[in-house]
Every structure is written in C-alpha cells, then in structure tokens.
Amino acid sequence: MKRESWWNSGWGISIGTAVFSLLLTIVYDYAKSNPILSTISSILVRIWEWLILVLNFNIKLWWLLAAILIIVLIILYLIAASKETDLPSFLEYKEEKFANWKWSWSLNARSGKWNISELVAHCPKCDTHLVQDSSFYRLYFNCPRCGFTPNEYSTDDPKNVEAVIVDNIRRKFRD
Numbered sequence: 001m002k003r004e005s006w007w008n009s010g011w012g013i014s015i016g017t018a019v020f021s022l023l024l025t026i027v028y029d030y031a032k033s034n035p036i037l038s039t040i041s042s043i044l045v046r047i048w049e050w051l052i053l054v055l056n057f058n059i060k061l062w063w064l065l066a067a068i069l070i071i072v073l074i075i076l077y078l079i080a081a082s083k084e085t086d087l088p089s090f091l092e093y094k095e096e097k098f099a100n101w102k103w104s105w106s107l108n109a110r111s112g113k114w115n116i117s118e119l120v121a122h123c124p125k126c127d128t129h130l131v132q133d134s135s136f137y138r139l140y141f142n143c144p145r146c147g148f149t150p151n152e153y154s155t156d157d158p159k160n161v162e163a164v165i166v167d168n169i170r171r172k173f174r175d
Contacts (some may be wrong), residue, residue, distance in 0.1 A: 089175040100156050123148050
C-alpha cells in the first residue's frame, strides 16, 4: 500500500496554508514598511479590547442568581437521570446450570422489587426449552425436540431453583 505524503494530507494542507499566510503577511508588512506581523498584533489588540468590554459589562444581581439557579437545576437533573440509567449488575445473571440441567430466566422490576420471570429449564441433551406439565402427583418435564423426559427423582422443582437463584444473587452481587 502506497503511503500518502504529508503535504497531501489534511493536516499538511492546513499547516501549509497557515505558514503561507504568515509569510504572506510578513512580506506584505515589509513591503508597506509597517512593523512585522501588524495584522496579528491588531487581531490581538481587538481580542483584548473585546475581553475588557465583556468584563466591564454591568450585570444585574438577579441575572447572576438566575444563571446560578439554572446551572444548579441542570446539574441536579443530570445526576438524577444518571441514577435512573444505572442498572444493577445482577441483571446480567440470566442463566446457570443447577443440579440436573441448565435454567434460564428474566428479571423484571415490579412495584419497586426485582422478580424472576420466565424461568425455563433446558434439555441436557439438545439445549431446547423443556415443556413443563404438572399432574396431581408430580411435575413433568419433556423435550419437544429429542423427547428427553427425566425420571421423577431427577426433576428440579422450579420453586427450589428460584430460591437458589435469589440466594445466588444475594451472595454474588452484594454491594
């Protein structure tokens, strides 16, 4: 890859233009028998005069108080807005493997409290969401893809899994 020369780059053109303007001003001042860099000195004098004019401007006290109040209100608003967008770190904790298989869930805020919702068991063979069915006697899970059905004693109870998730959040994400 051929590299571009510095004078063809944006920086080179900008710096070259500034240097060329400075040299042109010196030549112009010398030709008119004016002091060297009179244009730059006149610009600096104008800036100084403008600064003195701004600093000597009469300001009413209520203008100053209103400006301070507006600045304080803006700062308070920005602080409040940043606290609302700071979400807790435990929201990234969305899945884990427990005793028999992997579980995933969502965390939602209701009434000012975080709740576990959409608690789903995953098939240990193909990672498909297991379908939960309960009868009068026991809780059944089966996989709609591969047909996996755990036996009665290897089934995790969703209430127990939820309790373990809440305990893990308390242990791992204490502030």
